[in-house]
Amino acid sequence: MNDIPIIRLGDALISTLPQDLSDADALSFREALTDKIEATGASGILLDISSLEIVDSFFGRVLNEIGASAGLLGARTVVIGMQPAVAMTLVELGLELRGVRTALSAESGMQMLGSAFNGRARPDVR
């Protein structure tokens, strides 16, 4: 499968996870993302998982690890667009994703990241 695109927007990295995400895809995405954080010095990650309808404990763990490693690299992770069924599955699995923050929409997700990179993104503005 092709690499999952990671878009850079100011100090944030944005990515939409595809519907059919295999374990291998998830792992290579984790690697690609952390590499990109290191390369760009991004301070915010916006992950759109709205097309994911089914998750397992493996994906939950990978998501947590992404959040934790991004945190170590100085980036805050916000997961957006989670489906209700996915949320219920994760809770039943006991995975509460403490490593990442969540938001209902891309808009509020960016707002959450806003405080993280406003000051650094464009130091010339105010």
Added chain:
Amino acid sequence: MEAGADQQSIIDEQRQTIAELETPVIQVWDGVLALPIVGSLDTYRTQTMNEALLEKIVATGSEIVILDITGTPVVDTAVARHLLDTVAAARLLGSEVFIVGLSSRTAMTLVQLGLDLSGVTTRTTMARGLKLAFERLGYEVVQRRNGTALADSALPNA
């Protein structure tokens, strides 16, 4: 025999009513949902309640949910765990949950059971929960000097 059938239909009817009453998710403000829980919570009920709530959160894009447990007389370990599941699931969607309607007895029970509610915002009444929701959303509630309720109550004296 007939009396038995009648009784059965009454039971069915009541069961239907109870099912309808179970999980009303109310939108009390733009971005604020309220969920009054009446009676005790079992696994099945929590599941249907969670489903209804999470669907509604996504449909309305609500950032705050107020769970009112005034009508839940006993909060034991199982009920508390169900409540925490609801809080966790809503949080995963990106919405924050306040639990309101805690009585002093409930609070004491929870502490004695050793349950960790540290990650959950709690308030004693729905009014305080709503006030907190307004604060989070950046609203300010200001009382006007001549509210209509005050004017009406002043009528008999006039």
